[in-house]
Amino acid sequence: MNRKCYRFFGGLISAQERWLDRMAAGGYRLIRTEKLLYEFEPCEKGKYRYRVEFVGQKSRTNAADYARFLEDCGYRVYFKNINLNWNVGKLVLRPWAEPGGRVAANRSTFGRELLIVEKECDGRPFEMHTTFEDKINYCKQLRGPWLYLFLVSVSLGIVLRSWGWAVLAAISATGLLIYQAELSKLRKQAKTKEW
Amino acid sequence: MRDNVKGGALTEVTFYILLSPYAPKHGYAVMQFIEERTGGRLRLGAGTLYGALNALEEKGWIAPCGSGGRKKEYAITELGKQAAERELKRLEELTRTAKEIVGGTL
Numbered sequence: 001m002n003r004k005c006y007r008f009f010g011g012l013i014s015a016q017e018r019w020l021d022r023m024a025a026g027g028y029r030l031i032r033t034e035k036l037l038y039e040f041e042p043c044e045k046g047k048y049r050y051r052v053e054f055v056g057q058k059s060r061t062n063a064a065d066y067a068r069f070l071e072d073c074g075y076r077v078y079f080k081n082i083n084l085n086w087n088v089g090k091l092v093l094r095p096w097a098e099p100g101g102r103v104a105a106n107r108s109t110f111g112r113e114l115l116i117v118e119k120e121c122d123g124r125p126f127e128m129h130t131t132f133e134d135k136i137n138y139c140k141q142l143r144g145p146w147l148y149l150f151l152v153s154v155s156l157g158i159v160l161r162s163w164g165w166a167v168l169a170a171i172s173a174t175g176l177l178i179y180q181a182e183l184s185k186l187r188k189q190a191k192t193k194e195w
Numbered sequence: 196m197r198d199n200v201k202g203g204a205l206t207e208v209t210f211y212i213l214l215s216p217y218a219p220k221h222g223y224a225v226m227q228f229i230e231e232r233t234g235g236r237l238r239l240g241a242g243t244l245y246g247a248l249n250a251l252e253e254k255g256w257i258a259p260c261g262s263g264g265r266k267k268e269y270a271i272t273e274l275g276k277q278a279a280e281r282e283l284k285r286l287e288e289l290t291r292t293a294k295e296i297v298g299g300t301l
Contacts, residue, residue, distance in 0.1 A: 053242065069241070070241055070245075072265075073223040073226065073241045124238065125238070128240045129243050130243045131243050138242065194206050195208065195237075
């Protein structure tokens with residue numbers, strides 16, 4: 001029997017990956033996603049593995065092209081929202097995104113910031129990014145929104161003298177520091193090695 | 196893509212990706228080609244491969260060709276072949292020097 005779960009992971013991308021992997025290990029394969037919903041069908045235990053890719057910086061066309069490429073490689077992909085936005089007709093400005101994805105409207109990658117990628121286990125490692133250069137680029141893309149949120153909340157916290165913004169600044173600083181540390185580690189490794 | 200535009204070194208990954216579409220291939224076939232040719236030593240993640248294929252396409256070294264039906268296939272261009280030939284010469288020189296210095300161990 002199919003199983004429906006309601007979860008919200010927000011920016012915790014690796015937590016979402018681990019949860020999907022645990023579901024697959026327990027014999028449940030993802031078949032549908034909605035804003036908070038993940039629907040699973042029974043499958044052979046441990047048959048599938050999951051990776052969650054952040055594509056919020058891409059334009060709608062580029063994100064769709066990437067998803068198609070992954071499907072051609074034999075993966076199943078699902079788009080997923082990273083935030084909870086209930087508004088209709090909202091525009092989001094993303095200064096950290098690539099040109100073409102900077103104003104995210106309902107018809108762009110708005111609400112489709114994540115790609116859940118499913119692979120059938122074949123005993124080989126399942127990594128989306130394998131060279132240090134590419135890992136660094138991807139890590140920068142993940143850091144972008146945190147950096148932007150940090151700068152905005154610090155500025156507003158100072159200007160408005162508001163504790164709410166200060167709390168948000170502290171939260172975003174945590175995300176920022178995690179990716180910054182990862183980036184430094186990757187850059188160090190990339191000095192002498194390509195992958 | 197960390198390669199020197201002035202004609203310098205390509206990375207190993209870039210060179211392998213460039214060598215793959217001498218016979219037209221789609222993305223997944225490029226991945227398999229590299230894995231087979233390196234005996235599993237070099238396995239590319241799909242995200243890395245996607246970025247590298249786009250970068251090579253932008254440089255004009257590979258181009259999409261229309262024989263693959265739904266899947267997008269790539270073929271190497273004349274410009275790409277010239278780059279591959281330059282890289283081969285550079286690697287031959289490097290191997291020669293390494294053999295001389297490391298001695299008979301190779």
